Amino acid sequence: MSEDVYVVGTSMTRFGRFPEQDVAQLGARAALDALDDAGISLRDVESLFCGNLFQASAMVGQRILQQVGQTGIPVVNCANACATGATAFREAWMGIRAGAYDLALAVGVEQMGKQGLLGGGGGRRGISPEGIVGSGLMPAVFGAAGVEHMRKYGTTQEQFARVAVKNHEHSTRNPLAQYQKACTLEEVLKARTIAWPNTLLMCCPTGDGAAAAVLASARKARELGLGRAVRVAASALTSDPWSDRDLVLPDVSTLTRACARQAYEQAGLGAEDLDLVELHDCFATAEILHYENLGLCGDGEAGKLIDERVTWHGGRTPVNVSGGLLSKGHPLGATGIANIFEITQHLRGEAGDRQVEGARVGLAHVIGLGSACAIHVLEKAA
Amino acid sequence: MPDTPPGPRPIFDFLKLPVDGEPYLEGSRCGRCSATYLGPRLACSRCLARDDFESVALSRTGRLHTFSIVHQSFPGIPTPYVSAIVDLDGGGTVKANLLGVEPDPAQLPFDLPVELTTFVAPRKDADGNEVIAFGFRPRQAEKGA
Numbered sequence: 001m002s003e004d005v006y007v008v009g010t011s012m013t014r015f016g017r018f019p020e021q022d023v024a025q026l027g028a029r030a031a032l033d034a035l036d037d038a039g040i041s042l043r044d045v046e047s048l049f050c051g052n053l054f055q056a057s058a059m060v061g062q063r064i065l066q067q068v069g070q071t072g073i074p075v076v077n078c079a080n081a082c083a084t085g086a087t088a089f090r091e092a093w094m095g096i097r098a099g100a101y102d103l104a105l106a107v108g109v110e111q112m113g114k115q116g117l118l119g120g121g122g123g124r125r126g127i128s129p130e131g132i133v134g135s136g137l138m139p140a141v142f143g144a145a146g147v148e149h150m151r152k153y154g155t156t157q158e159q160f161a162r163v164a165v166k167n168h169e170h171s172t173r174n175p176l177a178q179y180q181k182a183c184t185l186e187e188v189l190k191a192r193t194i195a196w197p198n199t200l201l202m203c204c205p206t207g208d209g210a211a212a213a214v215l216a217s218a219r220k221a222r223e224l225g226l227g228r229a230v231r232v233a234a235s236a237l238t239s240d241p242w243s244d245r246d247l248v249l250p251d252v253s254t255l256t257r258a259c260a261r262q263a264y265e266q267a268g269l270g271a272e273d274l275d276l277v278e279l280h281d282c283f284a285t286a287e288i289l290h291y292e293n294l295g296l297c298g299d300g301e302a303g304k305l306i307d308e309r310v311t312w313h314g315g316r317t318p319v320n321v322s323g324g325l326l327s328k329g330h331p332l333g334a335t336g337i338a339n340i341f342e343i344t345q346h347l348r349g350e351a352g353d354r355q356v357e358g359a360r361v362g363l364a365h366v367i368g369l370g371s372a373c374a375i376h377v378l379e380k381a382a
Numbered sequence: 383m384p385d386t387p388p389g390p391r392p393i394f395d396f397l398k399l400p401v402d403g404e405p406y407l408e409g410s411r412c413g414r415c416s417a418t419y420l421g422p423r424l425a426c427s428r429c430l431a432r433d434d435f436e437s438v439a440l441s442r443t444g445r446l447h448t449f450s451i452v453h454q455s456f457p458g459i460p461t462p463y464v465s466a467i468v469d470l471d472g473g474g475t476v477k478a479n480l481l482g483v484e485p486d487p488a489q490l491p492f493d494l495p496v497e498l499t500t501f502v503a504p505r506k507d508a509d510g511n512e513v514i515a516f517g518f519r520p521r522q523a524e525k526g527a
Contacts, residue, residue, distance in 0.1 A: 120456060126508025128456075129393055132515045134477035135452045135465035143450030144467055151448060151492045195465075196451035196487055242428040247419070248477040249448065249467045 005096045006221035006229040006381060009038025009214035012341045015178040015329030018208045019113065023055055026210040027109035028067035030334075034105065034212035039224065042069040045214070046101040051078045051088030051108040052333040064107060079333075081368025082282065083237070084108060085211065086336025090374060092215045093235045102220040108338070109210035110331035116206070119369075139195035139203050139283060141369065144249055146197055146285025152300070155288060157197040159303040161188040163284040164202045164326055166312050171323025173313075173354035178207050178329030188284075202284035204325040211337035213344075226382040230344045233361070234266035234377035240370075252286065255373045256293035256365070263363070263375040264295075271295035274317055275359035276346055278339035280367045281324040291319070294365060294375075313354065321346075321354050339364035340376055347380040390512040393503055396421045397516050398439070405500045405516065406442055409474050410435040418474040443521060444470035446494040451485045460504075468496055468518050482519040495521040 011033030013026060021029075027050065035042060042065075050061030056079035065075065080087040085108025092104035119138040120130040130136060149155045165185050171177040183201055191199040221229050238259040243251045264270050271294060279294065281287035291302035296317050297310075305311060311319035322328045322342040325335060343362035345351040360380045367373050392399055396408045410419045412426040413434035425432045449466045466480035481499060483489060496518040503513040 117454065117456065123393070125391065125393070125511075125513065127393065127503065127505050127513055129515070131452070131455050131459035131461070131463055132479065132503050132505070133393060133517065134479055135450065135455070135463070137452060137455065139454070140450040140452050140465050143452075144448045144465065147450060147487075148448040148467075193451070193453040195453065198450075242417070245447065245467060245469075245475040248475050 003097070003218045005093050005232045006216050006218065007213050007232065007340065007344055007378065008216045008221055008224050008229050009034045009040070010212065010341045010344045011037055012176055012211035012334070012338045013209050014176045015207050015209035015331055015334070017114065018111070023052060023060055023109055023111045024063035024067050026111060026208060027060060027064040027107045030109065030210035030212035031064055031068055031105060031107050034214050038214040040103065040214065042071055044103050045071070045073060045105045047073055047092065047095055047104045048075045049078060049088040049092040049104065049106045050075065051084040051106070051336065052110060053079050053081065053084050054110060054112065054332070060109065061107070080372045081370050082280065082332050083336060083366045083368035083372035083374045084333040085338070086364070086366045086374035086376065087237065087372065089213055089337055089340060089376065090235045090237055093232055096215055096217050102217040104215045105212065106215060106337060107210065107212040108334040108336055110333040111208045112206040112331055113208070114206070135195070137195060138369070139198050141250055142283035142285050143195040143198050145252060145289060149285070149289055153303065155303045158185065158189070159306055160197055160284045160288055161185055161199070161202060162306045163281065163287040164188045166306070167281060167320050167324035167326040168201065170313055170321050170354065171327035174323050174328060177323040177327055178205055179323070179327045198283050198285060202326070204282050204330040207329040207331050209329060209331040209334045209338070211334045211341050213337055213340055221381070228348050229381040230347045231379045231381045232376060233379040234263040234375065236262040236266065236375045238262070238373045250369050250371055252367050252369070252371060253289055253293050255371055256290060256367065259373040259375045260294050263377050267377040267379070269361065269377070273361055274363050276321060276343065276356045276362045277317060277319045277365070278322060278342050278362070279319060279365040281320055281326050282330060284326065287319065287324070290365065294363065313356070318356055321356060336366045336374060339366060340378065343378045347378060390502070390514050391507070393513050393515040397514065399500070399514060404442065405498065407440045407476060407498065407516070409438050409440045411438045411473070416473065420474070420476065440474045441471040442498040444468040444496055444518070446480065446490065446492060446496055447475070449480065449490060451487065464490065466518060479517040480519070481517045497521045
């Protein structure tokens with residue numbers, strides 16, 4: 001068994017629209033803030049893992065170093081759909097576990113601008129099949145997954161909508177969230193439909209932002225002081241195993257369940273031990289599915305879980321107290337590390353108005369469609 | 383590569399348009415585990431068997447498994463439309479538009495029997511050829527049954 005790995009510094013920029021900055025500048029801001037948070041210099045960093053999706057071929061990690069310090073360290077650029085940031089973090093974790101580095105930096109960054117709907121590509125003859133032969137748009141893909149949950153368990157659109165009410169309400173306590181505006185159930189349901197059953201307020205926005213984390217070996221973490229350190233109790237990454245309809249209706253559940261099983265086993269704990277969860281609510285329908293996939297409740301009980309406010313701040317297992325992707329925002333490559341930033345803030349007791357009191361263990365989950373699932377379990381170190 | 387004569391062509395290679403028969407979707411079926419795919423595969427992603435695929439004409443009929451109703455799409459694409467996931471009778475799952483129905487969740491019962499239909503796509507391909515697309519519509523024969 002190799003040594004433990006710790007998060008000793010972390011940061012995120014506010015998520016939003018920053019057209020005046022380029023992707024390297026955004027990433028550089030998060031990188032410097034994470035180094036300062038850890039109390040180290042870039043000279044101490046032995047490797048950089050950079051997650052970015054839309055400029056995956058454009059050496060974003062190196063461009064960040066051109067902004068903050070070209071020390072000649074190895075840089076790996078990762079792209080893994082919406083699991084991009086979490087994958088960069090995990091690669092840094094693996095590098096340290098392998099004994100190759102004592103200190104590594106992971107940065108996730110994305111500049112999406114006012115890009116609208118995602119997905120819906122493909123087509124062989126220079127003709128997009130979107131709207132002619134079904135839909136590949138993300139709201140529709142996750143809409144159909146939600147309708148499948150309705151079919152199996154009788155879940156209602158109101159129950160999905162309650163997820164949006166919760167996450168938008170949570171975001172009012174997060175100064176880094178893209179939106180910080182509460183809304184009522186009626187407002188969610190009356191917002192225009194994007195793809196049934198998801199209305200506008202049940203879809204995450206596009207946006208810009210960055211997040212970063214400094215990871216350290218146990219030896220280095222002790223040297224820096226364990227006071228604010230957070231232990232990475234588990235890191236798991238899965239791709240989609242074969243399932244019946246996965247190739248036409250991406251199955252986000254099977255790989256999340258497999259990933260959660262591995263993560264709980266590594267961490268030696270279960271869903272009942274989690275003090276908070278940041279999960280991949282790209283659409284309100286997705287959050288309901290993931291309550292069951294992560295074992296926060298039994299199969300078919302997710303609708304009841306949101307009805308009974310179990311996942312609200314102050315509930316038994318608060319989910320997405322940051323506002324989630326729905327309201328905090330979802331700059332794709334940044335999201336995975338932003339979720340780790342959020343959990344870390346709570347475990348340190350530094351989450352301000354939204355602090356989950358006494359939090360000792362938290363779980364961060366993301367899904368990249370196509371598909372990649374990453375789960376990290378973090379635990380208070382001291 | 384031989385030049386393909388100009389004229390209508392299917393939107394996907396797995397849509398077959400025989401001159402003397404009804405259009406159908408062509409699948410590959412794994413000889414070991416029966417997993418069914420649209421289009422060819424080198425190996426079965428379920429059981430890993432290689433070189434053991436049978437080309438099959440998938441059934442023209444099936445049932446509505448799940449759907450979403452798209453109200454906002456890319457510019458120029460008319461909305462709303464129903465993006466349906468259809469389980470074909472005898473195996474295979476396909477995504478396509480569900481045509482001839484109200485785009486209203488209350489009018490879309492799960493397991494609704496549907497059948498394959500083809501139509502001329504509203505957009506031409508990159509070479510200006512007419513493109514034939516497919517969708518599903520409620521199965522007439524079972525209405526009222």
